[in-house]
Amino acid sequence: MVHQYKNNGYNIVLDVNSGAIHIVDDVTYDVIPLFEKETSKEEIVSRLKQKYPQQDIEESCEEVKTLAEKQQLFTSDEYENYMEQFKDRPTVVKALCLHIAHDCNLACRYCFAEEGEYHGRRAMMSLEVGKAALDFLIAESGNRRNLEVDFFGGEPLMNFEVVKELVAYGREQEKLHNKNFRFTLTTNGVLLNDEIMEFANREMANVVLSIDGRKEVNDRMRPFRKGAGSYDLIVPKFQKFAESRNQEKYYVRGTFTHNNLDFSQDVLHLADLGFQQISVEPVVAPPTEEYALRREDLPQLFEEYDRLAAEMVRRHKEGRDFNFFHFMIDLEGGPCVAKRLSGCGSGTEYLAVTPWGDLYPCHQFVGNEEFLMGNVLEGVKNKELQKEFKHCNVYAKENCRKCFAKFYCSGGCAANSHHFHGSITDTYEIGCELQKKRIECAIMIKAALAGETEG
Numbered sequence: 103m104v105h106q107y108k109n110n111g112y113n114i115v116l117d118v119n120s121g122a123i124h125i126v127d128d129v130t131y132d133v134i135p136l137f138e139k140e141t142s143k144e145e146i147v148s149r150l151k152q153k154y155p156q157q158d159i160e161e162s163c164e165e166v167k168t169l170a171e172k173q174q175l176f177t178s179d180e181y182e183n184y185m186e187q188f189k190d191r192p193t194v195v196k197a198l199c200l201h202i203a204h205d206c207n208l209a210c211r212y213c214f215a216e217e218g219e220y221h222g223r224r225a226m227m228s229l230e231v232g233k234a235a236l237d238f239l240i241a242e243s244g245n246r247r248n249l250e251v252d253f254f255g256g257e258p259l260m261n262f263e264v265v266k267e268l269v270a271y272g273r274e275q276e277k278l279h280n281k282n283f284r285f286t287l288t289t290n291g292v293l294l295n296d297e298i299m300e301f302a303n304r305e306m307a308n309v310v311l312s313i314d315g316r317k318e319v320n321d322r323m324r325p326f327r328k329g330a331g332s333y334d335l336i337v338p339k340f341q342k343f344a345e346s347r348n349q350e351k352y353y354v355r356g357t358f359t360h361n362n363l364d365f366s367q368d369v370l371h372l373a374d375l376g377f378q379q380i381s382v383e384p385v386v387a388p389p390t391e392e393y394a395l396r397r398e399d400l401p402q403l404f405e406e407y408d409r410l411a412a413e414m415v416r417r418h419k420e421g422r423d424f425n426f427f428h429f430m431i432d433l434e435g436g437p438c439v440a441k442r443l444s445g446c447g448s449g450t451e452y453l454a455v456t457p458w459g460d461l462y463p464c465h466q467f468v469g470n471e472e473f474l475m476g477n478v479l480e481g482v483k484n485k486e487l488q489k490e491f492k493h494c495n496v497y498a499k500e501n502c503r504k505c506f507a508k509f510y511c512s513g514g515c516a517a518n519s520h521h522f523h524g525s526i527t528d529t530y531e532i533g534c535e536l537q538k539k540r541i542e543c544a545i546m547i548k549a550a551l552a553g554e555t556e557g
Contacts, residue, residue: 104138104176105506106131109546110412115175116545118506122174125549129154130162137166138176182497193488195242197250197447198235199454199465200268202227203261207292209327212357212385212393214466226261227457231478232268235455238478240279252286254454254465259293269305288312288355290324291336291343299343307351311340314356315368315382322361323393341376349378353427356382359393363402366410373417373424381427384536386518395532404539411543415550429544431510445512449475449491453482463491466517491516494526501529511537 103118113131115124126134132153136146143163150159169175205224206213236251243249251272253265265287272283287302288310302309313336314320321331344352354377358365369382384403387394395403410426417423446452449463456468459478467473476483496502496513514537518530 103179103504103506104134106134107542109542110408110415110550112546112549114542114545114549116506117175117177118509119179119181120173120175120177121509122169122177123545123549124169124174127162129158130165133159133162133166134175137163137170192244193242193450193492194244194246195239195451195453196246196248197252197452198239199252199254199452200227200232200235201255201454201456201465201468202232202253202258202265202268203256204457205260206255206257206290207260207326208257208290208324208332210324212323212359212387212391214386225457227264227455229264229267229271231455231457231459232264233271234459234478236268236272236275236283238481240275240281242481243281247280248282248284250284250286252288254288257290257292258287259289259298262293262298266301284308286310290332291339292332294336294339294343299346302343303346309343309347309352311336311343311352311354312356313337313340313354313372314358315362315365316371319358319362319368320356323357323359337375344377344379353379353381355427356380357385358382359385359387360395360399361393363399364406365403366406366413369410369426370413373422378424379427380424383428384533386515386521386530386533388521397532400532400535403536407536407539407543411547415547418551428540429547431541431544431548445495445514445516448516449488449494463487464517466515467520490526498527499529501534505534505538507534507538507541510541 105116105118107114108131113126113128115126115131115134116122117124124130129150132150133146136149141149143160146163147156147159166175203226205226239249239251251268253268258265269283269285272285275281276283284307285305286308287306290312312324313333314323317331317333320333324332326332340354344354354372356368356372358368362368365382369380372380372382384395385393389396411429414424414426414429446464448467452464453475454462454465454468455478456462461475461477461482462468462470462473463475473487474484475487482488494513494516496505496508499513499519502508502513511534514529514533516526518533519528520526522528522530
């Protein structure tokens with residue numbers, strides 16, 4: 103399978119199954135689809151001779167033939183059978199999302215957690231439940247040494263004392279069980295202070311700081327419960343925090359909606375505030391919501407991604423780099439093929455824990471009793487549901503099997519698929535289209551920077 107596209111002046115050809123990427127001239131770009139259909143060289147010349155000199159066409163045909171012989175074009179998919187075997191692997195839990203607080207001090211309009219309550223009651227995780235969750239993770243992690251725990255909410259800093267105590271408990275257990283905890287924290291920043299920053303810099307491998315971008319955009323969607331905006335309070339704290347972490351191991355993370363389709367301006371605003379690690383992602387919401395993205399928004403959103411990619415290349419040349427999460431792909435290494443094809447591991451390797459210890463496949467399923475998997479004291483009880491998530495990969499999704507992006511997106515989000523289609527093996531179409539566009543832009547950036555190096 104080959105995917106071809108043009109972006110910011112580059113003719114880009116991706117051989118999907120090998121991962122090989124080629125930047126080609128116009129002649130070769132037009133030859134490749136004909137060659138893929140096993141058209142003879144003579145017929146290719148006949149079809150293209152009105153557009154290009156015959157010698158150029160023949161030389162391109164030879165170049166394409168050589169690439170195919172080297173298994174860099176038109177390669178076959180060797181992974182489907184492998185994924186059948188991968189599904190039968192033993193289940194090992196390696197990561198937990200601890201809902202340390204089902205409460206929040208903001209009232210974000212698009213929040214899937216309903217002001218932190220997750221369709222239920224306000225609650226704080228006790229130290230006892232948190233310890234049981236860490237014990238469960240250690241017991242279910244098998245021989246895996248590196249484990250991940252994200253303190254999530256609601257707003258986790260509303261239960262900061264328990265966060266501190268759980269980190270201390272985790273550090274004790276590391277020594278007893280030969281494990282290594284990688285703790286992370288997601289916060290809206292309202293309660294950030296010097297003590298918390300110092301603690302996070304010592305104990306948190308990564309911190310996610312929630313902000314949507316420009317003041318008017320952020321304050322419209324991320325207000326306090328009485329309506330006041332949060333931007334002026336959190337920006338100075340986030341700037342100080344990012345600098346205290348040497349502009350590494352954090353993200354400012356925002357959400358764009360139908361109300362700010364020019365979201366590239368929010369990304370650049372955050373970059374101009376000095377942030378170097380940025381993620382601004384599309385909202386996922388029912389079409390009945392006024393802020394939900396619509397199919398008719400896609401052309402403008404595609405232009406925004408193109409504009410952002412070109413600006414990132416320009417800023418790189420000026421020495422003003424920043425990372426944009428969705429444009430960060432590793433073309434040489436990255437996760438193993440099985441991981442890339444099976445996704446985030448929700449429902450198997452990754453689970454969410456409520457304040458009272460219930461287990462769900464991930465934070466987006468919390469509160470939906472259909473997806474209750476068990477609890478931290480008794481473990482996973484719903485083995486059939488676990489098996490269903492274990493079998494969730496790109497080959498289980500008809501829309502993914504023939505998609506060029508499958509090795510990069512892992513089939514998309516199971517929760518989004520269920521929310522829109524009632525099945526974890528379907529796809530959320532708007533999300534798919536945006537993901538494909540982001541991958542195209544990410545590859546273009548790599549091509550531009552590689553060309554700059556070669557030059």
